[in-house]
Amino acid sequence: MTALGKLFRTTTFKLTLVYLTVFALFAAFLLGYFALNTRRLITEQITDTVNAEITGLSEQYRLGGIRRLVIVVDTRARRPGSSLYLVTTFAGEALAGNVTALPPGTLDNSGWVETRYRRLDESEQGEHADHEALARVFQLPGGFRLLVGRDLEERERLYHIVLSAGRWSVIIVIVLGLAGGLFVTRRVLRRVDAMTETTRTIMDGDLGGRLPVAGTGDELDRLAENLNAMLERIEALMSGLKEVSDNIAHDLKTPLTRLRNRAEQALRNAKCEPEYRTALEATIEESDGLIATFNALLMIARAESGQARDDMSEFDAAEIAHDVGELYEPLAEEKGIALKVEAEAPARVKGNRELISQALANLVDNAIKYVEPQGDAVNGATPEIIVKAMNEGERILLTVADNGPGIPESDRSRVVERFVRLEQSRSQPGSGLGLSLASAVARLHGGELTLEDNQPGLKSIIALPRGGPVQSGG
Amino acid sequence: MRLLIVEDDRDAADYLVKAFREVGHVADAAHDGEDGLAMALDGQYNVLIIDRMLPKLDGLNVIGALRGKGIETPVLILSALGQVDDRVKGLRAGGDDYLPKPYSFSELLARVEVLARRRVGRSEETVLRVGDLELDRLSHSVRRGPEEISLQPREFRLLEYLMQHAGQVVTRTMLLENVWDYHFDPQTNVIDVHISRLRSKIDKGFSQPLLHTIRGAGYMVRDGAR
Numbered sequence: 001m002t003a004l005g006k007l008f009r010t011t012t013f014k015l016t017l018v019y020l021t022v023f024a025l026f027a028a029f030l031l032g033y034f035a036l037n038t039r040r041l042i043t044e045q046i047t048d049t050v051n052a053e054i055t056g057l058s059e060q061y062r063l064g065g066i067r068r069l070v071i072v073v074d075t076r077a078r079r080p081g082s083s084l085y086l087v088t089t090f091a092g093e094a095l096a097g098n099v100t101a102l103p104p105g106t107l108d109n110s111g112w113v114e115t116r117y118r119r120l121d122e123s124e125q126g127e128h129a130d131h132e133a134l135a136r137v138f139q140l141p142g143g144f145r146l147l148v149g150r151d152l153e154e155r156e157r158l159y160h161i162v163l164s165a166g167r168w169s170v171i172i173v174i175v176l177g178l179a180g181g182l183f184v185t186r187r188v189l190r191r192v193d194a195m196t197e198t199t200r201t202i203m204d205g206d207l208g209g210r211l212p213v214a215g216t217g218d219e220l221d222r223l224a225e226n227l228n229a230m231l232e233r234i235e236a237l238m239s240g241l242k243e244v245s246d247n248i249a250h251d252l253k254t255p256l257t258r259l260r261n262r263a264e265q266a267l268r269n270a271k272c273e274p275e276y277r278t279a280l281e282a283t284i285e286e287s288d289g290l291i292a293t294f295n296a297l298l299m300i301a302r303a304e305s306g307q308a309r310d311d312m313s314e315f316d317a318a319e320i321a322h323d324v325g326e327l328y329e330p331l332a333e334e335k336g337i338a339l340k341v342e343a344e345a346p347a348r349v350k351g352n353r354e355l356i357s358q359a360l361a362n363l364v365d366n367a368i369k370y371v372e373p374q375g376d377a378v379n380g381a382t383p384e385i386i387v388k389a390m391n392e393g394e395r396i397l398l399t400v401a402d403n404g405p406g407i408p409e410s411d412r413s414r415v416v417e418r419f420v421r422l423e424q425s426r427s428q429p430g431s432g433l434g435l436s437l438a439s440a441v442a443r444l445h446g447g448e449l450t451l452e453d454n455q456p457g458l459k460s461i462i463a464l465p466r467g468g469p470v471q472s473g474g
Numbered sequence: 475m476r477l478l479i480v481e482d483d484r485d486a487a488d489y490l491v492k493a494f495r496e497v498g499h500v501a502d503a504a505h506d507g508e509d510g511l512a513m514a515l516d517g518q519y520n521v522l523i524i525d526r527m528l529p530k531l532d533g534l535n536v537i538g539a540l541r542g543k544g545i546e547t548p549v550l551i552l553s554a555l556g557q558v559d560d561r562v563k564g565l566r567a568g569g570d571d572y573l574p575k576p577y578s579f580s581e582l583l584a585r586v587e588v589l590a591r592r593r594v595g596r597s598e599e600t601v602l603r604v605g606d607l608e609l610d611r612l613s614h615s616v617r618r619g620p621e622e623i624s625l626q627p628r629e630f631r632l633l634e635y636l637m638q639h640a641g642q643v644v645t646r647t648m649l650l651e652n653v654w655d656y657h658f659d660p661q662t663n664v665i666d667v668h669i670s671r672l673r674s675k676i677d678k679g680f681s682q683p684l685l686h687t688i689r690g691a692g693y694m695v696r697d698g699a700r
Contacts, residue, residue, distance in 0.1 A: 287576075288578075298557075311562070331664050334667055354558050358656075
């Protein structure tokens, strides 16, 4: 019952019913029209024949008088068939013909009449006449009356045959349509049920499940394929999220543990005020680091959610390169690194100035941290960082290139992920979020962050479309 | 200096009242927007510290109501919302400064003191003087005693900002915001290096240093003889 109820509630079944109704009505109309027209055609044919016969018979009468007419009518009336004849005197006394038992008064007026009658050669059956006829009464000169007609039985039979054909065809249409509808609905329902089943297991937590695709390329397949693509994306996001939360747990728990241990140790061991003071200062420093990490995470989340698209304006990226370069130049110099900015031509771009500045600052900050200090430099060359802003077709490029150790190609895509820090950099300060933020900012603007080999060293490139992110689907 | 702290978290408000009293200021606290507005309208405060999210009346609405009544007391907005556009919204609503939570007390104190003294208006003076250091804003020249000091444009702006707030603590964040117009944390402390460069230009070779580092807070330009 529930299965049947489910069947009847489906869209496919409802559509079948609608089509069925429309089709049945159409069939009924068509056959009804056909039946009526056939009937009209037959009537017309009868009228024509009767008229012709009357013309012929009145010609006979004109040529040979009543005697000749009676002979002709008598001959014709004896032939089998549906033709009806009657010749009477003015008083109504039958002279010749094959018709009797006409209702009284039928012959009083000339013209067309539809009437009941009985054939003369039939045996009397009850009081009433039992056939129907279409006849014309004609008044001959001299007071005689002539009636010529046709039995209507044939016409009525044909009419009824067509009508019953119509009824049957409507019934067959309905039965076949319902059966077909049920068949199609059940097929569709089976596939939808399979999808529902899979969806349920996915909802129960098995994100690896995929909807069945029949391979016919129909609309259900297209839907399943799109949903599968969506599931693919969700699974990737979920595993990304899981990785991130694992990393957050690790990278926030480590300083939190350190914080807690230090406070505990101070409580246990500190004996004088300066010792407490040192412990508290270290605590504050540690919590500031935590806050910075949180802020960076929030910033990335904000850039990734696309909220920052609201405050975008047009500005010159070359100016940003100069500003950021100028901000870091003293720091680089202090570390014995030559920081140069090469951005002569204006590179106008639409975007969030603050975020792009920060992304570039992160890249420069990274380069300063990881480029080898003087002495250890590769090939003995002076450590050098070059910040560039340039136009390239419909994009602008902000690049930071150093001649330090670089990043092995196999690790390049990984370092952009949150909290990923290569083993050799674990000793350096930093949250491991700098590159992730730069990458999130680039994606927010519809661009990308790529890392290349600078031979030697690392070249980080932020490529941004000049007109800002393309407004498509959010 | 008289301060009003409008903050619904009672612990945080009590902590701030106590901390401001310790450094010699008078501080009152209100715990919702309506009380805060009433107290701000009644009392003669030098600076109002208003939390952005308050019960009864939102922080931004409190500021709007005050400004609507023609009260121009400087307002510092405290907020858990720390993004640039939240900041812009806060300043547009009539706030004078914006500090995201969590903040350090030294940062808050430095900003409040700068706000309180802004009324005096050193910003209109064309020549700023601290001790024998002199900065001419029109000719963009700096001299210490008889000696002309040549500065890069950014160094000039850095010194200008420090001298505008002579005698007051200026934090690294304040410098980053006001001299560089950046509102993010550049991870490595780049400001320190800029300061030491500036210091080597204005203090090197003079017996009396003018640019001081205030431990755990920031920097201050001050006539050491005082």
